[in-house]
Amino acid sequence: DAKTTQPNSMESNEEEPVHLPCNHSTISGTDYIHWYRQLPSQGPEYVIHGLTSNVNNRMASLAIAEDRKSSTLILHRATLRDAAVYYCILMETSYDKVIFGPGTSLSVIP
Amino acid sequence: DAGVIQSPRHEVTEMGQEVTLRCKPISGHNSLFWYRQTMMRGLELLIYFNNNVPIDDSGMPEDRFSAKMPNASFSTLKIQPSEPRDSAVYFCASSLSSTGELFFGEGSRLTVL
Numbered sequence: 001d002a003k004t005t006q007p008n009s010m011e012s013n014e015e016e017p018v019h020l021p022c023n024h025s026t027i028s029g030t031d032y033i034h035w036y037r038q039l040p041s042q043g044p045e046y047v048i049h050g051l052t053s054n055v056n057n058r059m060a061s062l063a064i065a066e067d068r069k070s071s072t073l074i075l076h077r078a079t080l081r082d083a084a085v086y087y088c089i090l091m092e093t094s095y096d097k098v099i100f101g102p103g104t105s106l107s108v109i110p
Numbered sequence: 111d112a113g114v115i116q117s118p119r120h121e122v123t124e125m126g127q128e129v130t131l132r133c134k135p136i137s138g139h140n141s142l143f144w145y146r147q148t149m150m151r152g153l154e155l156l157i158y159f160n161n162n163v164p165i166d167d168s169g170m171p172e173d174r175f176s177a178k179m180p181n182a183s184f185s186t187l188k189i190q191p192s193e194p195r196d197s198a199v200y201f202c203a204s205s206l207s208s209t210g211e212l213f214f215g216e217g218s219r220l221t222v223l
Contacts, residue, residue: 032210043201043214044153087153091210097166098143098212100153 022088031090114215128190135204
C-alpha cells in the first residue's frame with residue numbers, strides 16, 4: 001500500500017491561510033490523492049481529491065507537485081470550525097484498501 | 111438524502127457479551143468499509159466489501175470479530191465474545207467505486223466493561 005507522511009500537528013491563526021503538506025514519494029501513476037478531515041466527535045468527511053492538476057472546491061484547494069510526490073491542502077481563511085485532524089490518503093479506486101495514517105491535527109487560534 | 115446510518119450510537123456491555131453493530135450504506139453505493147478508532151491506534155481498517163463480497167478482512171483483529179453484508183443495504187460487525195480492549199468507536203463508510211469518495215457514518219461508540 002502506498003504510504004503518506006504528514007506533520008503531526010500544525011497551528012494557524014484565525015482568518016489566515018493554512019498550508020497542510022503531505023509527502024507520498026511512492027505514489028503510483030493511477031493513485032488519486034484524497035484529503036479528509038475529522039472534526040471532534042465526528043466521522044471523517046471528504047474534503048477534496050485530485051490526480052495531477054490542482055483542484056479547487058468550496059472547502060479548499062489542492063496543490064499537487066509536478067512529480068506528484070507531494071501535495072498541499074490549502075485552506076484559504078482558517079476558521080475555528082476548521083480545527084480538525086486532516087488526513088491525506090492515496091486511493092486508486094474504492095476497490096483499494098483505504099488506509100488512514102495519523103493525519104495532521106490542526107489548531108486554529110482566535 | 112440520508113447518509114450512512116449506524117446503530118447503535120452508543121453501547122455499553124460487559125466482557126464476554128456478544129455485540130452487533132449495524133450499518134446501512136448510502137443507496138446505490140457498492141463499496142462498504144468498517145473502521146475502528148482508538149486514541150492509541152487511530153483509524154484502523156477492519157474489513158471492506160465490494161458488491162456485497164468481502165474483499166479484504168486482513169484488518170480484523172481476531173476470530174472474535176466477524177462481518178457480513180447480506181445485501182446492498184445492510185452490513186453487520188459482530189464481536190463475540192467482547193473484551194475491554196475492543197472498546198473503541200467503530201465507523202462504517204460507503205462509496206461508489208467510480209468516484210472513490212468515502213462517506214462515513216457517525217460511528218458507534220462501544221464500551222466493554
